[in-house]
Amino acid sequence: MAKPLVQMALDSLDFDQTVALATTVAPHVDILEIGTPCIKYNGIKLLETLRAKFPNNKILVDLKTMDAGFYEAEPFYKAGADIVTVLGTADIGTIKGVIDVANKYGKKAQIDLINVADKAARTREVAKLGAHIIGVHTGLDQQAAGQTPFADLGLVSGLNLGVDISVAGGVKATTAKQVVDAGATIVVAGAAIYGAADPAAAAAEISAAAKGSQSSGGLFGWLKNLFS
């Protein structure tokens, strides 16, 4: 089985701080995410800057689109986004629009299940439409109210639809392996990295834990990695 990808959520509003944090963290993660508040505040110029600076990382733009899917997402794919998000609560036509435009550019659409009431039904529906990634997501406000993404992850992964599953919502080094074992193929961390005293070290630790490498598992982890 392929190793999971690790994604860092850049959730600052400050343009220069975002570029500086991305520079620190990029070598330790696969995907740089421009978070929703960050892309709304800074716009497509930030994507263009990160695209030029980080050719070796994938970039996700967390648009959380709610209407006009094709129209809203297209300029971001054109500017180099590899993944764009659309809300699972949006009209099915909106979701189809983002999937269609992703396919037009050979890129991926992620359907964010935040606040979706029937997550199993919507996941099945968008998987049939050709969704590339399902985002199991406990948002920052939901986390503040004590929620976590673990039960939703079990539900979505139990559907066995063969679609990539991304998990976000307070994931940290101590829970990264748990979410991978539960079926996540993309592990997202924001606060656990940008809130750490050493963001590069925190990103490396989360990646090691998620990918089951030597530094997270000691001798056992190294042996497991060698034979996997």
Ligand SMILES: O=C([C@H](O)CO)[C@H](O)[C@H](O)COP(=O)(O)O
């Ligand atoms: O998507 C996010 C949030 O809704 C704001 O846009 C966060 O980036 C995502 O939740 C990951 O951050 P953490 O939960 O802090 O790991």
